[in-house]
Amino acid sequence: MPKIIDHDKRKQQIAEATWKVIAEEGIEQATVRKIAKATGLSAGALRHYFSTQSELLLYSMNLVSERVKERTMSKTYQGDPFDLVKDALSELLPIDDERRLEMEVWLVFSVKTLVEEKLRALSEDVYVEMKEGISAIIQLLVNLGLLKEECNPDEEAVRLHVLVDGLAVHHLLHPVSFPQQKMMDALEYHLKSICTF
Amino acid sequence: MPKIIDHDKRKQQIAEATWKVIAEEGIEQATVRKIAKATGLSAGALRHYFSTQSELLLYSMNLVSERVKERTMSKTYQGDPFDLVKDALSELLPIDDERRLEMEVWLVFSVKTLVEEKLRALSEDVYVEMKEGISAIIQLLVNLGLLKEECNPDEEAVRLHVLVDGLAVHHLLHPVSFPQQKMMDALEYHLKSICTF
Structure with missing residues (x-):
């Protein structure tokens, strides 16, 4: 019986390996050859999934945005509105290792779009989605x-x-000068300044 | 008579060429070989000024921060306090081509510090300086x-x-979704929200 490979799962594994290389060595090191090695595939097998480095990068970055969306959507928000809003916004902040990796990779990718025009459309789409998500939070506060x-x-x-x-x-x-607690305090201060909590 | 070369001026020209390569092609392209070509020097002559790529990058990035400081210090601030504060903060925003280039290069460099530890001290020093500058502006408003x-x-x-x-x-x-006017409007809105202007 032939081995059954879940193609989507394999692509996600490749994308996650790509994140890791970007975070540890920089985006210019995220080559097909290197990612193949990190995932134990041959370069040829990896090209079966992603024929160019741009395709690999776009898929990997799209997966960041999908993960954030999934998490935001699947969460049950309860408690008072202040905690609810703070929780929802925390999904967009590097509050743990998982989110830190995603956001670091996203930042590196965003900066790469300055010189790689073909990556820009995805960055722009996610920017608009995030803008809409945040507008929805403000609208909720108004309502x-x-x-x-x-x-x-x-x-x-x-x-x-x-x-x-x-x-x-x-x-x-600047994780030392601006630790997580300071980041969360600043968010809280801001929310309190605009709301009648 | 031997040709008199102003070493500081030459180093600044090399740094400015480095900014240009970073902005147009990415920081990984800012190699000694490429910058030498862009400035019409031999790689050997360039190495006379900067013996490693890290030295070249650090000098070039330090020059960004020096330029911003020089401009901020030499400016005459007058008019009402609102314009004064807005003017001072504008020096930290990409409001024209000169500042846009400086800040784009600085952003690329900052992200590079995530994987290049030896670049981090400069990024941290400038972060602290900027923090102090902004605290001084808030203190001025208090006074x-x-x-x-x-x-x-x-x-x-x-x-x-x-x-x-x-x-x-x-x-x-996101210069299209978030044009300069929107950036300045957001700054103005924020200042008005914290001040009794």
């Missing part, structure tokens, strides 16, 4: 009557989006 | 009696630092 009256919902959505990304980048690049 | 009473100066310094970096990163990576 619950929790956003302070002096706050403009559109401006607050922009500010929160920029702030969440800024927090993630500060913690990823 | 002028312009920071709203409900605002905590320490927390506001953190929030402003994170926000300014977030604004720069959003505009650099």
Whole structure:
């Protein structure tokens, strides 16, 4: 009987190996040859799944965004609205090893789009999705009557989006000067400043 | 008579050529060989100034931070405090081609520090300097009696630092979705929300 290979699962394993190489050695080291070695495949077998490095990168990066979305969607949000909103936003922050790896890889990839035009569309799509997700959180606060009256919902959505990304980048690049607790405190301070909790 | 070469000037020209290669082709392309070619020097002559790629990168990146400091210090700030603060913070944002190049290069370099430990000290030093600069701006607002009473100066310094970096990163990576005007509007909205202007 031929061995049954789950192609999707194999592709995800390859993508996860790609994340690891990017985080440990840099994106320029994420070559087909190197990833093949890391996953115990031949370069030829890896090319069966991804014929170019761009394809490999795009799939790997898309998987980051899928994982974040899956986690955000599958979560049961309960408790008071403040914890609910903080929890939802935490999914976009490097609060543990899993999310740290995903976000570090995503940051490296985003910066790579500055010189690799063909990677830009995915980065842009995810940017727009994240913007919409954050707008939805602000809208939820408006609907619950929790956003302070002096706050403009559109401006607050922009500010929160920029702030969440800024927090993630500060913690990823300066984990000692800007540890996780400081990141979470800053998020909490911000939410309290715009809400009537 | 031997040709007089201004060594500092030559080093700055080499650094500026390095910025250009980083912005156009990526940091992994900023090799001694390539930068030598871009500046019309032999690889040997370039090695006279910078014996390793790390030295070249560190000098080039330090020059980014020096330029920002020089500009910030030499500027005459006048007019009302709101414009003064907005002007000072604009020096940390990609508001024109010169600053865009500097900040793009700085972002690429910062991300590179994730995998290149020996570049990290400079990135950390500049981070701390920027943090102190932004704290000074918040302190100025406190001294002028312009920071709203409900605002905590320490927390506001953190929030402003994170926000300014977030604004720069959003505009650099998504110039179409997040154009310059949107970046400046978001900064203005934030300042108005914390100040009694």
